[in-house]
Amino acid sequence: MTARLAGLGLLALLLAGCGSGPVRRVSEPAASIQQLTVRADGQWDVQLRLQNYSSMAMRFDKAALDIHFDNGAAARLEVQPALDIGPESADVVNATVAPLPAGRARIAAALADGHGLSYTLRGSIVATPQDRQQKSWDIQRESALSPVPGLPGALR
16 A cells, blocks of 8 residues: 555656656857958948757847957947847848958968968857846857859858
8 A cells, every 4th residue: 555655646746757748958159250241332241150059048138249350350240139149049130340450461372372261250149038137148169151152252
């Protein structure tokens, strides 16, 4: 009889644990450059990819990022996308950026030589997880861009 009651008690505890639902986790978001295109006026059109690694939707409110190439600071990118991104998903926001002279020269050299270049994004992303408070994350992302065949002035 006691074994039967103990078994029922254990079963009740297991069932109670199942009722809490899925775990809602907030993870640090990420940013990367999906494409950078040099415009005729010398400015850059930047497609910034924002990645939500959380298990819930997040509203991306602001990104303030410095773009660095291997030779130093290249540009400052600031956007206020007000973009909702679903759980474990990504989306792209477009921005026009005025590059620093060193950044403009480095992109021109990479495009002229047909070679890629390394870049680093440093700064912050401000986002609001669903049903939670707005939060700011410090971001540092290293990656690379390469010229896009058939698209003059574009790197991915």
